[in-house]
Amino acid sequence: MKGASKGEGLGNKFLANIRETDAILHVLRCFDDENVTHVDGNVNPVRDKEIIDYELQLKDLETIESRIQKVQKQAQTGGDKTAKLTYDILVQYKAALEQGKSARTVSFDTKDEQKIAHELFLLTSKPVLYVCNVDEASAVNGNKYVESVREAVKDEDAEILIVAAKTEADIAELETYEDRQMFLAEVGLEESGVARLIKSAYKLLNLETYFTAGVQEVRAWTYEKGWKAPQCAGVIHTDFEKGFIRAEVIKFADFIHYGSEAAVKEAGKMGVEGKEYIVQDGDIMHFRFNV
Incomplete structure (x- = not known):
């Protein structure tokens, strides 16, 4: 892990909002529009994802290193089995984070290990849902940007949801359920992105x-x-x-x-x-x- 990225401000703002959450919902821009300027000059959802990942991993690494200092001596010289197990878990997490991997990529077999790992409350161990915000034409099947995100997160056991924010705004302006259903049918959707998001979030949080x-x-x-x-x-x-x-x-x-x-x-x-x-x-x- 090297110095701070140019997305540090974005990452720090993001951190402040998720410390006490049970999951992360990460919205990624997956559409082209000359009238909507991107802070980095071009559309690249995988890069945007990696910026946030980097900031979260840095924070988790800071947490892990602090915890290691507290339990290392006790784990190596005493007879405290819990301390030793905690130390072993921290070392595994540290190795993964230093390789640029999130904590959720590390798995544990026993209930004791899983309990200790859970109680660390690491940011990158939280389940994540990637919401790809696409243009209206891509609302049903996605586009090249969505596919790049899908490829980037294939090993994360994370769900991807395709939503067209502009389409959702149009749906919200319709007064009746019948009008909304007719609109959805016209664009090829069975239900709104909001409804799908709620279902996906519930599933994510069990x-x-x-x-x-x-x-x-x-x-x-x-x-x-x-x-x-x-x-x-x-x-x-x-x-x-x-x-x-x-x-x-x-x-x-x-x-x-x-x-x-x-x-x-x-x-x-x-x-x-x-x-x-x-x-x-x-x-x-x-x-x-x-x-």
Whole structure:
């Protein structure tokens, strides 16, 4: 790793916004437009990506070197197994970062290693979603810039999303759902970039959604994929989790098919689930609990 790049200002500004995040959404310019000047004079999304990567790697290397100084002596002279394991992990990360690789390229086999690695909260270990901002003509299939990004990140296990910001702006100006769907059909898209971005971000963060429905409102609640019913109840209120008895569950597909909660019940499609039930994306939940 050598001296600071010309993108240092951009990188430092970026760093300030992601220290406490769970993932990185990296928007890359992938379109030509003489009226929109690029800071470096020409369009090169791979270069732009590498500038940010470089800044993040520098920061992680600084973190790693600081941690190594704290645990090295303890790991090499004492009998602290955790310190030794931590030191070994730090050394592996340091080697990768010094080669210009992000921390996410380093993998660990055991749960203890993975736990320690996670608790380092390295910036380049966070999952990343690359959003390629393209011209309208490239909204469906992308272009040469998107392909260059795809090639550059092929070993990162990262997802790429193609979005045309101008098209999204046009969609936002339409008042009705029907008009928006007609517009999307005309440009060859099944759903808007915003909708696809939300889905991709949820997938990246391992998140899903369940619903609750009452007389006054319907609410959507976000939870981590794999959570059981009591944990999901706790998203609403901790008392729901502590006093959990059971959950009445309607599958979203069944609700759409039958048209109402009463019709679902009449068809015998409402399930009654206990504490071990793993909540599924789109479930409509009603929790029973003791106060």
